[in-house]
Amino acid sequence: MTGPLLHLIAGARPNFMKLAPLVRALRADGRLSWKLIHTGQHHDQAMSGVFFDELGLPEPDISLDCHGGSHAQLTARIMQAYEPHVIADRPAACLVVGDVDSTLACALTARKLGVPVAHVEAGLRSGDMRMPEEINRRATDAIADWLFTTEPSAAAHLRREGHPDAHIHEVGHVMVDNLLFQLERLDAGDAAASAAEEAAQSALTAAGAAAVTAGRFGVVTLHRPSxxxxxxxxxxxxxxxxxxxxxxxxxxxxxxxxxxxLAALGLKPAPGLHLLPPLPYRPFLALWRRAALVLTDSGGLQEETTALGIPCLTVRDNTERPVTVELGTNLLAGTDAARVLALALRRLDEMEALTGASSGPDATASSPVRRPPLWDGQAAARIVARLAADLRA
Known part of the structure; x- marks a missing residue:
């Protein structure tokens, strides 16, 4: 590869999905060279390794193998491990995505050594400073040179915080780029898609849920400490x-x-609640794309369900992705369990009133999906074009 060198930072599961479109765009553009650096924040096969395989990411050029410990310990270890590579490579820029500890650690390290920082998914704000992610994204934005935003509210936050317009670039969402790319592969029915469907079905069978049919099940993910x-x-x-x-x-x-x-509390699932292991991206997509309802505290699923028009309840008191509520299918449910249940039942009543006995995406296929501006699958190309133009100037 030729051209100015870009460090691409991967740390946790959501990062891999956001970097995959950027790698494809960098290969297609050809004006920048790049190295993929895996901090190791998610290091096990279920949460990390398999994503490189199915997302088409190459093996990392550098693996820092930093994981575990408190937020402070992990951030410090990543900074110490990354610093020698910045000194050795002197990259033209360091590109970080999202809001995990790896994002902030590598941005800080690069900037202290005089390397410009590009932040993809900049400007998102929940307003909840109890969330480590909120601290990470605010601190990263404060030192970034390129602020690539996913929705209008993010750009508005950055302007209110004093960032100049020249640093803010409204480009769309690389997570949606990846979603649409992977959806095409599933719909094409190639060997990889068949393997994904088989993996999803195997997980259902193992959990005793083999009988669920499209549009007649819900999907749940919960992981936030709160x-x-x-x-x-x-x-x-x-x-x-x-x-x-x-x-x-x-x-x-x-x-x-x-x-x-769950194990520590001895909590067992009720009948009809099927516990699955963490799934690779494509098998998980093969499941939730056909769901009637998604309940989650994940930021990414709020956006992906909006992109596909699938009803979503976010089990949080706030969201840094308000466009999914304003223009999408997301409903902020809060964290009170009784309210979450009431809202979920109401959503099911509303869907069944509209569609009869069936619900889910298959029943509403005739309704056009309304996506936020620039969520068209081309965000990564816009980011790479901007960086290539600026770094080669």
């Missing part, structure tokens, strides 16, 4: 999910930290 670390909250949410599962079978893709909390 939902899973407090025993009373997790117990209440599991009870609410159990009641909802009496109406609609639920497929709960259980994050490792959530599974550990």
């Amino acid at each position: 939902n899973v670390d407090e025993p009373r909250q997790l117990t209440a949410l599991m009870a609410a999910l159990g009641q909802l599962a009496g109406r609609l079978p639920l497929l709960f893709a259980v994050h490792p930290r959530t599974r550990a909390r």
Whole structure:
């Protein structure tokens, strides 16, 4: 590869999905050279390795192997491990995505050594400073030279915080780029798509949920400390999910930290609530794309369900992605378990009133999906074009 060198930072599962379109765009553009650096924040095969395979990411050029410990310990270890590579390579820029500890650690390290920083997914704000992600994204934006935003509210936040317009670039969303790319592969029915469908079905069979049909099940993901670390909250949410599962079978893709909390509390799933292991991206997409309802505390799923028009309840008191509520299918449900259950049941009543006995995307295929501006699958190309123009100037 020739041209100015770009460091691409990958740390946790959402990063891999955002970097895959950027790698494709960099290859297609050809004006920049790049190295993929994996910090190791998510290091196990289920949460990391398999994503490189199925997303088409190359093996990392550099693996820092930093994982575990507190936020401070992990951030410090990543900074120490990354610094020698910045000194050795002197990259033209460091590109970070999202809001995990790896994002902030590498941005800080690069900027302190005089290397410009590009932040993809800049400007998102929940307003909740108890969230480590909120601290990471605010601090990263404060030192970034390129602020690539996904929605109008993000650009507005950055302007209010004093960032000049020349640094803010409204480009769309690389997560949606990846979603649409992977959806095409699933719809094409190639060997990889067949393998993804088989993997999804195997997970259902293992969980005793083989009988669910498209549009007649819900999908659940929960991993945020506010939902899973407090025993009373997790117990209440599991009870609410159990009641909802009496109406609609639920497929709960259980994050490792959530599974550990369930085991420690001795919480067992109610009938109809099926616990699945963490799934690779494409098998998981093969499941939730056909769901009647998604319940999640994940930022990414709020956006992806909006892109496909699938009803979503966000089990949080705030969202840094308001466009998914304003223009999409997302409803901010809060964290009170009784309210989450009531809203989920109401959503099911509304869908069944509109579609008869069936619900989900298959039943509403005739309704056009309304996507936010620039969520068209070309965000990565816009980012690469801007960086190539600026770095080669």
